[in-house]
Amino acid sequence: MEERLQKVLDYIEAHREEYISLLVRFCQQPSLANTGEGIREMADMVMEELKKLGAGPQMFETGGSPFVYGEIKGEADRTFGFYDHYDVQPVDPIDEWLSDPFAAEIRDGVIYARGVADNKDGLVTRLCAVDAWQKVHGELPLNVKFCFEGEEEIGSPHLAGFAKEHPDLIACDGYVWEGGNREPGGPAEITMGVKGLLYVELFSKVSEKDAHSMYAAIEPSAAWRLVQALNTLKDRDGRILIDGFYDGIKPVSEQEREMLKTDVFNEGEVKKILGIDRFIDDKHGEELLTALYYQPTCNICGITAGYQGDGSKTVLPGRASCKIDFRLVPGQDPDRILELLRTHLDAHGFGDIEIMCHSGCKAFRSDLNSPFCKAVIRTMEKLFDEQPCVQCTSGGTSPMYAFCAETNIPASMFGASSESANIHAPNEHLAVDAFIDMIRITATMMHEFAVQE
Amino acid sequence: MEERLQKVLDYIEAHREEYISLLVRFCQQPSLANTGEGIREMADMVMEELKKLGAGPQMFETGGSPFVYGEIKGEADRTFGFYDHYDVQPVDPIDEWLSDPFAAEIRDGVIYARGVADNKDGLVTRLCAVDAWQKVHGELPLNVKFCFEGEEEIGSPHLAGFAKEHPDLIACDGYVWEGGNREPGGPAEITMGVKGLLYVELFSKVSEKDAHSMYAAIEPSAAWRLVQALNTLKDRDGRILIDGFYDGIKPVSEQEREMLKTDVFNEGEVKKILGIDRFIDDKHGEELLTALYYQPTCNICGITAGYQGDGSKTVLPGRASCKIDFRLVPGQDPDRILELLRTHLDAHGFGDIEIMCHSGCKAFRSDLNSPFCKAVIRTMEKLFDEQPCVQCTSGGTSPMYAFCAETNIPASMFGASSESANIHAPNEHLAVDAFIDMIRITATMMHEFAVQE
Numbered sequence: 001m002e003e004r005l006q007k008v009l010d011y012i013e014a015h016r017e018e019y020i021s022l023l024v025r026f027c028q029q030p031s032l033a034n035t036g037e038g039i040r041e042m043a044d045m046v047m048e049e050l051k052k053l054g055a056g057p058q059m060f061e062t063g064g065s066p067f068v069y070g071e072i073k074g075e076a077d078r079t080f081g082f083y084d085h086y087d088v089q090p091v092d093p094i095d096e097w098l099s100d101p102f103a104a105e106i107r108d109g110v111i112y113a114r115g116v117a118d119n120k121d122g123l124v125t126r127l128c129a130v131d132a133w134q135k136v137h138g139e140l141p142l143n144v145k146f147c148f149e150g151e152e153e154i155g156s157p158h159l160a161g162f163a164k165e166h167p168d169l170i171a172c173d174g175y176v177w178e179g180g181n182r183e184p185g186g187p188a189e190i191t192m193g194v195k196g197l198l199y200v201e202l203f204s205k206v207s208e209k210d211a212h213s214m215y216a217a218i219e220p221s222a223a224w225r226l227v228q229a230l231n232t233l234k235d236r237d238g239r240i241l242i243d244g245f246y247d248g249i250k251p252v253s254e255q256e257r258e259m260l261k262t263d264v265f266n267e268g269e270v271k272k273i274l275g276i277d278r279f280i281d282d283k284h285g286e287e288l289l290t291a292l293y294y295q296p297t298c299n300i301c302g303i304t305a306g307y308q309g310d311g312s313k314t315v316l317p318g319r320a321s322c323k324i325d326f327r328l329v330p331g332q333d334p335d336r337i338l339e340l341l342r343t344h345l346d347a348h349g350f351g352d353i354e355i356m357c358h359s360g361c362k363a364f365r366s367d368l369n370s371p372f373c374k375a376v377i378r379t380m381e382k383l384f385d386e387q388p389c390v391q392c393t394s395g396g397t398s399p400m401y402a403f404c405a406e407t408n409i410p411a412s413m414f415g416a417s418s419e420s421a422n423i424h425a426p427n428e429h430l431a432v433d434a435f436i437d438m439i440r441i442t443a444t445m446m447h448e449f450a451v452q453e
Numbered sequence: 454m455e456e457r458l459q460k461v462l463d464y465i466e467a468h469r470e471e472y473i474s475l476l477v478r479f480c481q482q483p484s485l486a487n488t489g490e491g492i493r494e495m496a497d498m499v500m501e502e503l504k505k506l507g508a509g510p511q512m513f514e515t516g517g518s519p520f521v522y523g524e525i526k527g528e529a530d531r532t533f534g535f536y537d538h539y540d541v542q543p544v545d546p547i548d549e550w551l552s553d554p555f556a557a558e559i560r561d562g563v564i565y566a567r568g569v570a571d572n573k574d575g576l577v578t579r580l581c582a583v584d585a586w587q588k589v590h591g592e593l594p595l596n597v598k599f600c601f602e603g604e605e606e607i608g609s610p611h612l613a614g615f616a617k618e619h620p621d622l623i624a625c626d627g628y629v630w631e632g633g634n635r636e637p638g639g640p641a642e643i644t645m646g647v648k649g650l651l652y653v654e655l656f657s658k659v660s661e662k663d664a665h666s667m668y669a670a671i672e673p674s675a676a677w678r679l680v681q682a683l684n685t686l687k688d689r690d691g692r693i694l695i696d697g698f699y700d701g702i703k704p705v706s707e708q709e710r711e712m713l714k715t716d717v718f719n720e721g722e723v724k725k726i727l728g729i730d731r732f733i734d735d736k737h738g739e740e741l742l743t744a745l746y747y748q749p750t751c752n753i754c755g756i757t758a759g760y761q762g763d764g765s766k767t768v769l770p771g772r773a774s775c776k777i778d779f780r781l782v783p784g785q786d787p788d789r790i791l792e793l794l795r796t797h798l799d800a801h802g803f804g805d806i807e808i809m810c811h812s813g814c815k816a817f818r819s820d821l822n823s824p825f826c827k828a829v830i831r832t833m834e835k836l837f838d839e840q841p842c843v844q845c846t847s848g849g850t851s852p853m854y855a856f857c858a859e860t861n862i863p864a865s866m867f868g869a870s871s872e873s874a875n876i877h878a879p880n881e882h883l884a885v886d887a888f889i890d891m892i893r894i895t896a897t898m899m900h901e902f903a904v905q906e
Contacts (some may be wrong), residue, residue, distance in 0.1 A: 195667070199765045207728035213778050214648070214849035216752035218732045223753035224687065231684040234677065236802075271765035272486045275660035275771065279671045291670045299669035300676035301768050307756035307776060312652045312811040314778050315754050315852075318728065323760060325666050325767050349689075358765040397767075 004137065005447040011132045012439050019128040019439060020111075020432055022049075026086075026120045027104035027113035033087035033154045039065045042086050046148055049127050053134065055146055060166075062158035065150025067220055069169055070132065074140030076450040078371070081145045081172035083403065083411075084123035085152035088115030089424045096426035110429050117430040118423035119178040121416060123148060126176070129442035137327060141450035145172050147403070152178070156244035156399035160361070163402050170403050173410075174372025176445065178402050180415030182434070186264055186389070188380040188441075191413040192373060193393030193401045195296075196328030196363030198337050202226065203354040207318035210306060215314045223305040226320040229350040233298055233324075238280060240298045242337070242344045250331040252294045255368050256392045260289045264389045292395045297327040323358075329396065334360030361401045365393045374410040375449035388414075414441070457590065464585045465892050472581040472892060473564075473885055475502075479539075479573045480557035480566035486540035486607045492518045495539050495861050499601055502580050506587065508599055513619075515611035518603025522622055525583065527593030529903040531824070534625035536856060536864075537576035539607035541568030541878045549879035563882050570883040572631040572878035574869060574891065576601060577764060579629070580656065582895035594903035600856070605631070609852035612816070616855050623856050626863075626894030627825025629898065630853050633868030635887070637834045639717055639842070641833040641894075644866040645826060646846030647853045648749075649816030651790050656807040660771035663759060669769045674845040676758040679773040682803040686751055686777075691777075693751045694789070695797045703784040705747045708821050710847045713742045717842045745848045750780040776811075780850065787813030814854045818846045819863035828902035829865045836897055841867075867894070 012019070043059060046068045050057035055070030065087055091101040091114050099105040113120075126146065133140050144154035147170060149159055163170050182188050211219055234240050267284055271277070278289055301324060306317030318338035326337060338357055345353050366373050368390075380388035394413075394453040404411045416434035417423060465472070484495035496512060499521045503510035508523030518540055544567050545553040550559040554567035566573075579599065586593050600623060602612055616623050635641050657679040687693050721738055724730070732741055754777060759770030779790060791810055798806050803837055821827050821843075833841035847866075857864045869887035870876060 099686060107800060117621065178598055197767070199767070201765075209728050211727050213750075213752045213754060214745070214780060214847070215727060215749055216750040216778075217746075217780065218736065218741055219729055220731075220733050223756055227680055227683045227756075228689055230680045236681055274664050274668060274672055275662050276672055278673075280673050283671065288671055292667070293670075295670055297666075297669040299666045299767075299769055300674060300680070300773075301666060301760045301766060302759035302770065303676055303680075303756055303773070304758075305753060310755040310757045312654075312776060312778070313754060314650070314652070316752055317755065320753075320756070323765060325669075325765070327667060327670065348578070371870040395670060396665060397667075432721055 005411040005444060006130050007136045007344040008443045009440055011136045012128070012436065012443060015132070016436055020435065022128065023116070023120065023124045023435060024104040024106070024111065025390050026124055027111065027116050028102055030102050031087050031115070031150065032063055032090055033151045034090055039087065039150050043068055043150060046123070050146060053127065053130055057146070060154065061161070062151070062162060064158055067150070067158070067162055068146070070146040072140055072144050074142040074144065074450070078141040078449055079143040079172040080446060080449060081147055081170065081175040081403070081409070082126040083147045083175050084126060084178045085143045085149045086123055087150040087153050088120070089118070089153050093426060098427055104212050106432065109432050111432060112427055112429045114428055116418040117421040117428050119152070121435050122178045123231035125362045125435070125442050126226050128439045129446060132439070132443055133446065134284040141446050144446070145169070149338055152224060152399060156402060159352050160397050160402040167407070170407070172450065174370065175400070175409055175411035176442065177411045177413040178415070179398070180413040181417050181419060182415065183418055187386050188384055188388040188414060189248040189264065189391070190388050191391045191394050192368065192374060192382065192411065194363060194398050195393060195396060196332060196334060196401065196405065198326040198328060198334040198360045200323065200324050200338065200341065201356045202229065202322045202356060202358065204229065204320045204352070205318065205354070209318050211318065213314040213316045219316055221316060223317050223320040225350070225353065226305065226322055229345060229348070229353045230300070230322060232344070232348045232350070240262050240296070242340050244340045245296070245337065248331040249329055252290070256294070256365065256410060257286070259368070259390045260286050262387055262390045263289055265289060293391065293393050294329060296329050296332060299325050299327070301325050327395070328414040348429065361397065362405035363393070364401060364405040364408065366412065368392065370410045371452040372410045372449060373412065375452040376414070376445060379441060379445045379448045380414070382448070383441060458897060460589045461896050462893055464589045465581070465889065465896060468585070469889055472577070473888065475581065476569070476577045476888060477557040477559070477564065478571065479577055480564065480569050481555055481625050483555050484540050484568070485543055486518055486604045487543055492540065492603050496521055496603060499539050499576070503599060506580065506583055508597070508869070513615065515604070515615060517611050520603070520611070520615055521599070521601040523599040525597050527595040527597065527903070528738050529595040532596040532598060532625040533899060533902060534601055534623065534628040534856070534862070535579040535599055536600045536628050537579060537631045538602045539574050540571070540603040540606050542571070542606050546879060551880055559885065562885050564885060564888070565593055565882045567881055570870040570874040571603070574638060574883050574888055575631045578888070578891040578895050581892045582899065585892070585896055586681065586899065594899050597899070598622070605852060610857060611853070612852050613855040619902055620860070623860070627823065627902065628856060628862060628864035629895065630864045630866040631868070632851070633866040634870050634872060635868065636871055640839050641837055641841040642717065642844070642869060643829060643833065643841050644844040644847050645821065645864065646818035647816060647851050648787060648846060648849060649787060649814050649854065649858065650850040651779040651781060651787040651813045652811040653777050653791065654795065654809045654811060655682065655775045655777065656809065657773045657805070658771065658807070662771050664769040664771065666767040666769045672769055674769060676770050676773040676802070678806065679775055682798060682801070683775060684804045685797070685801045685803070693749070695793050697793045698749070698790065701784040702782055705715065705743070709747070709818065712821070712843045713739050715840055715843045716742055718742060736759065745897055746844065747782060747845050749785060750783050752778050752780070754778050780848070782814045783816045783818055783876070805868065814850065815858035816846070817854060817858040817861065821845065821866065823863045824905040825863045825902060826865065828905040829867070829898060832894060832898045832901045836894060836899070
């Protein structure tokens with residue numbers, strides 16, 4: 001069995017140049033979701049490659065960039081889902097690029113191009129791994145589904161809708177998800193979940209217009225109302241005071257707690273990056289990571305009222321508002337939290353505070369005991385001969401929720417990129433070796449999942 | 454004695470055209486404190502008129518617009534101070550004016566010009582009243598001092614300093630202060646004081662930069678700190694919780710309370726203007742006016758943190774700040790309140806919240822039993838044959854504090870302008886008759902104060 005895999009890995013090594021040139025070709029095609037530039041051409045290129053692999057690709061119109069789907073049957077009755085996106089970030093500021101962002105120039109073993117590390121590398125990686133298996137063995141060790149969207153960089157506005165409309169297409173045993181880093185010298189990093197999100201805006205309104213502040217003696221204050229309402233949401237120890245907020249939260253398992261020990265979170269480095277002296281309550285170690293990954297938050301993203309320019313202006317603002325994001329954990333339902341928030345404000349005498357809901361999505365964490373998760377972890381251990389860093393969830397939210405939160409399909413994010421890869425910035429780049437490594441990882445993972453008990 | 458006054462009033466009537474043309478001439482000279490345009494020329498014109506009256510005018514450099522001062526000895530050993538300003542507001546938006554703002558066009562008995570109602574009318578009124586007394590009797594019934602500044606429209610930045618440096622010049626028995634309205638069909642309105650002010654800005658800072666909001670789980674929040682600190686300042690009933698804040702407040706006298714009955718405050722109209730449904734706690738009548746005139750406030754003028762644009766952005770703001778104005782009443786010292794605020798924040802665990810003080814000034818209310826105040830009220834009763842509306846203080850703050858808060862010199866603001874006079878707006882205007890009335894009032898007041906017991 002191992003021999004079967006070794007032949008595939010050897011084939012990949014022997015065909016490095018061919019795979020690199022495919023990645024370069026993909027990077028040379030602009031595909032900007034925010035303007036639509038090159039999106040159609042790029043989607044056609046993806047369709048073309050899937051055709052070559054015999055994946056019977058289909059293009060689904062979404063109202064935005066099309067969704068490209070394909071599938072290939074394999075030996076084992078297990079199915080991998082490959083989620084990637086073919087769109088890229090804008091190139092601004094263009095004059096900070098040392099080479100044309102769509103030239104995909106290779107300098108000293110590094111490819112420089114918009115999208116090369118986010119996420120054309122990932123997408124091409126899947127195509128190459130499948131190609132290598134087919135070329136060597138004529139057949140794949142398991143079924144694969146290709147789920148490629150073209151709007152990830154603008155927030156995947158149609159992804160959840162697509163998942164809802166096509167549960168049959170997105171069904172699989174585990175998703176190999178785009179993104180993820182592997183820092184030079186560090187272990188492989190794997191992320192197996194995301195936090196959920198409820199994003200709301202609170203509005204306090206007394207008048208359409210601001211007044212001279214002498215009237216503060218007799219006109220109710222929208223700003224004070226908002227401050228007072230906000231203050232009921234959270235105590236000074238950070239506990240969220242909305243009745244029922246913590247109800248139903250899925251406990252953190254012993255295994256999930258154990259995984260914190262694999263984390264490569266560098267406290268000093270993160271403090272430096274954030275520009276802070278200390279974490280909340282001077283937390284560190286397991287307690288710190290528990291908060292980051294396993295606890296929900298209620299965060300003020302922005303607050304605004306009245307005069308905010310230089311100097312002073314004596315004004316009584318007629319309106320005030322505050323944007324809040326709640327990061328949620330498994331067991332919390334954003335719709336339910338929204339109801340609880342309304343009930344809370346009403347119960348505290350703030351029926352006048354209006355709530356606008358911007359967005360909501362559930363959290364989810366993959367089942368670490370699923371064959372998929374086991375195969376992912378074992379692949380990394382085997383290839384790199386060391387324990388990978390396993391984050392059972394990101395501290396943030398990603399489109400992963402759209403496919404996984406409702407279906408509970410396990411998913412895993414790991415990649416060849418790095419914090420220093422300049423994704424979303426000028427001179428985005430990826431080492432050729434890291435790209436080839438990712439093909440090897442994908443090919444190995446297909447094997448490991450196929451044979452996993 | 455009354456005959457002496459009547460002759461002056463007759464003279465004024467007989468010389469209407471002469472006085473109107475002086476006002477028109479003054480209005481035709483631009484004098485914009487914000488740009489300095491015409492300020493010198495205007496100050497020279499004022500000097501020239503004071504010279505004609507024999508007031509021995511002096512021009513004091515302030516670093517901004519010059520201060521013009523003059524004085525004339527009269528019969529009685531009592532001294533009136535005339536405070537007015539010769540600068541005007543900018544003219545923008547210029548294309549909404551129906552005639553050139555410095556043409557001072559008269560249409561249907563109304564003069565249209567920038568500054569005609571704020572405050573060249575007031576300034577010229579004093580000159581004309583003095584002129585009439587001199588022309589009729591050769592001498593004034595009492596001493597007068599002219600205190601004319603040229604920066605009122607930009608906040609009188611040098612007025613308090615001038616008062617401090619020249620206590621001898623500003624000393625007098627009562628100030629006839631610029632401003633004030635008399636609504637058509639309504640009684641004369643007199644304002645005898647101002648609230649004080651402490652304007653501060655509170656800063657909460659955790660980091661120089663904003664962070665991805667996933668870090669809200671571990672990075673302290675500047676915005677939440679600010680909200681929590683603010684919340685300690687005031688309870689939901691509006692009571693200010695700063696220890697010592699209410700200490701030393703001068704009680705409202707029975708007489709001051711009585712004066713509320715003269716007020717023409719139209720609750721329905723004010724609610725309409727403010728665009729509100731109700732006043733704080735549904736107050737009305739005496740309780741409402743007591744709050745407006747006699748109680749201090751703690752008002753949020755503006756608050757700002759993080760993302761405030763459209764839609765959502767998941768960000769943890771590194772900084773947050775809030776502008777607050779406290780309107781103060783007699784007996785409260787802004788310097789002391791600032792100290793109390795610092796002590797309060799420290800005591801509540803908010804030593805990290807920084808305070809920047811923008812400005813501070815004391816409140817004051819004129820002594821209603823002073824000969825000056827009595828003379829002012831009697832003048833209005835006599836001329837208009839009805840009880841004037843006497844506000845013992847404005848709900849706001851005006852440069853009046855600079856001359857009066859420390860010296861306790863009584864002052865009185867009353868005028869010929871109206872809420873509908875478009876001061877600070879296009880098509881500022883004043884009826885010619887209202888202007889002549891104001892000269893009559895000033896001349897009468899000189900007489901009344903001279904003979905007052």
